[in-house]
Amino acid sequence: MSRPIIEVSGISKCYRIGAAREPYLSLRDELARKARRASSALFRIVSKEPNPRPGGQTDFWALNDVSFSVREGEALGIIGRNGAGKSTMLKILSQITPPTKGRITMRGRVASLLEVGTGFHPELTGRENVFLNGAVLGMTRAEIRRKFDEIVAFAEVEKFLDTPVKRYSSGMYVRLAFAVAAHLEPEILLVDEVLAVGDAAFQKKCLGKMGNVAKEGRTILFVSHNMGAVKRLCQRAIWLDRGELKKSGDSDSICEAYLFSGQNMKSGRHLFHDKKKHLVEYIKAETVNPKGETTGIFRADEPIRFRIAYRVNRNIGGVTLVLNICTSDTASLWAVSDIDVFADLIARREAGEWSYECVAPGNVLKPGRYLAALGAGNLNGEFYHHPDLFPFEVTTEGYWRESHKYFGVGGGGPVAVPMRVERPVPIGRNDDRIAGRDLP
DSSP, X not given: OOOEEEEXXXXXXXXXXXXXXXXXXXXXXXXXXXXXXXXXXHHHHHHTOOOOOOTTOEEEEEEEEEEEEEETTOEEEEEOSTTSSHHHHHHHHTTSSOOSEEEEEEOSOEEXXXXXXXXXXXXXXXXXXXXXXXXXXXXXXXXXXXXXXXXXXXXXOGGGTTSBGGGSOHHHHHHHHHHHHHHSOOSEXXXXXXXXXXXXXXXXXXXHHHHHHHHTTOEEEEXXXXXXXXXXXXXXXXXXXXXXXXXXXXXXXXXXXXXXXXXXXXXXXXXXXXXXXXXXXXXXXXXXXXXXXXOSEEOTTSOEEEEEEEXXXXXXXXXXXXXEEEETTOOEEEEEEGGGTOGGGGTOBOSEEEEEEEEEOTTSBOSEEEXXXXXXXXXXXXXXXXXXXXXXXXXXXXXXXXXXXXXXXXXXXXXOOOOEEOOOOOTTOOSOOOOOEEOO
């Protein structure tokens, strides 16, 4: 068995909340301040007084005693809710910020793709940034030239190569940044949830490239809210919760445990916290039963009401909002758009906070666990998938199919399509066919 290429031992990261930002000082003022601090510290040691904590300051532990290891050629997914510490962990591994406690050992050349804007100089052109990033990774100009055409073709930015990247759209920026990170052959590739900015086709292309990178024996750490992508790409996953390692294991079981944790399932309510501003931002989503109760658990014969609140940041046109119902492994079952019914919304949406509802009738979803996903698209073919999924469950209570008592409910797929079923009769018999029954 190969030795770990990444070893994380007891990593903690503390941020000081409420600390006032100190003004810029001259060298003389800075030296005088350090002298005062030194004399005050000496006085406290002699007098045995405790160190004072400035008023209004508290410690926030973004990570608390996290340990794991990754072997060479392994792809590890890191999952968890917003604020769980996923991005902080990758920033520590990328040496962007130091840990407060703990030790990290990394054996190999590291390339990281974190927040949009990280790693590129905005005043340099796309071409210049490719060579700059390669040099930072320790590659020679000859090595970079060999990969250059492949990088440009993958990123699809040929026309803008000699334009400063500060003029790139976020999608163009991510395409070039990913192409550079993936093609310059690092031993370790760190990827945060930046792929959500790209369109669906490019996301698929990136996941395919990361799969090829993993097959070549290189190591990947992948932070994502897309559980389907984590399952496809990663053999193992770790689940971070409030800065602590809650669970680790094979990616299928960890993703399932995270998505359908008791708190997520029972509440039926999900709040969205976007790090980045979008023209349309989702605020809250709820699943509601016929009694008007917010819940995540439904009888098979109950209609499920999806109540969604969103914010439009300015008057816009050409935008549609989409609700997508998925299986537990994020495979899409069906999607519905608000303009399917209200076509006038494509022309103009007024700024402000809005709410809309969709109702899935009872006896359509078979008993099982499901996910709902939200997104927004425009007339240019660009689509934004919100990274958070909210779960719900359909129980066997009220389920109309008798066959499930004998064979279970797993066969035939998750959707119960309405059909008419007629009673069997002997072949060649002249009796009238007994009336059939319409399945709901």
